[in-house]
Amino acid sequence: MTQMALVIDLNVCVGCHACVTSCKEWNTSGSAGYLADDRPYDEDPTGTFFNRVQTFEVGEFPNSETVHFPKSCLHCEDPPCVPVCPTGASYKRKEDGIVLVDYDKCIGCKYCAWACPYGVREIDEHRKEMTKCTLCVDRIYNEALPPSDRRPACVMACPTSARLFGDVHDPDSDVATAIRERGGYQLMPEWGSMPANHYLPRRKTEITIHQDELVRADNPLEIDRKKPQPGRQEPALDDATSW
């Protein structure tokens, strides 16, 4: 079974909101209709967004870290928002596991938003329909786009490649490898919704130096063999260097 999802690397997210704006740009221009955007430059702006970047301070200054935390629909494997929908407008696709809203069936009762512990569904105040992240379902299979562009808008926009996109059920995919090897985790595991989106934790930054970087491979002296080259373990003249 395929389960498309995002894997978000909190270690490299810089909180630039490029994913937020590119998401809004793509999704407000789609065939489903625009997303509300009221008083964008005035007092008390409001509107519909599928994606937000929030900022948290972990620890106490000076021993603190600033964590930028992008949040969008997690496309749960057992989505609590789907069974509660009275009309069947909210559904999870069998073929790729994306949770979608059939806008034409939505009656705008907001029950699914109540039933989502993550608060990632937003009613559009103008369209009066429930809206949410579609994983850019109108991009990722879109044959009008070049294959390299068939990725969600937020993934395309991320300048630090903090957002990976792929099939988390395919053990060989980039996203599954990242989850496996870099400690990918789910949000609020206590409710058993099994979000498909994963987050990669902060890591210690370390410099890795390989053996061949310690010895200058193209040392001309070594090439010319002008000087006797003692073995690396043997004592040299000043007992301090090897070529």
Add this chain to the structure above:
Amino acid sequence: MRPAFSVVFLTTLIGAGQGLFLALYCAELAGALQLISMPDGKIFFAVGSLISLVLSGLGLGASFLHLGHPERAWRAAAMWRTSWLSREVIVLPAFMALVALYGIGHYLNWSVTLAVGAAATVVCLALFACTGMIYACIKFLQEWASPLTLVNYLLLGCASGFTLAAAFAAFAADNLLKAYAIGALGLTLLGLLTRSASLVRNSRIKPRSSLQTAIGIRHPRIQQKSQGFMGGSFNTREFFHGRSRTFLRSVKWLFLAFAFAVPLILLVSGILITSAALLCAAFVVQYAGLIAERWFFFAQANHPQNLYYQAIS
């Protein structure tokens, strides 16, 4: 959660309508079993059913105000296999149809009213279950996810229905007045007991979600610095009542007084001096109290998504 008045009125109105119907059917059953002398049935039952129907209809109307697309409401019957809301959408009109049939049956002196009433009673109880389960089935809204939610919807609906029945009996069937008022008294007391139990339970809830599980960082001290936007959004409006703690506490005492204490006093004095005015007042006061109760029920539920919206910037 932010209490939606459409839902507050829906649940309180149909609750009273259902309770009134159950009161009517109890009288018919008791009459059939010859526990009481039957009142002049025809008008009493027909008008009673009509009042129950009007209350349920008003509730149904209020529910439409909750929808963004009321013209698509018919679709809501589709997912009855999984959704309690969908089940309610089916059961409420079914209940109204059966109550209408029950009233017409009495008016036209049909002999099958007892059977129609039995069917309506089953559907009525199913409707209480659906209404309660809509809220009780959301497991992370811990204030709601309890059998007490169901019990409260049942008992508070029945209590207001029986109080209304007592007031109605004062005009239409004097001999039932005392029985109804005593029934209302008992149900109100029982409702007070279970609602207090849920208040105590809710005051002791430990939220299972925390900022740590919400963003998946295991550190005792995490502070939100920005929610990602300066203005408001659906997330900041829909999931918080926007009132102070003091206001919330005042509403709690208000509903404890108006849904339970004052109606209890009015019912007792109504029984003692057989006053229609007192019984009518009891219903009006209790219904107002239940509106406050339902407002509080919604406002008290703390949605875990609020963890993500604790600081604007």
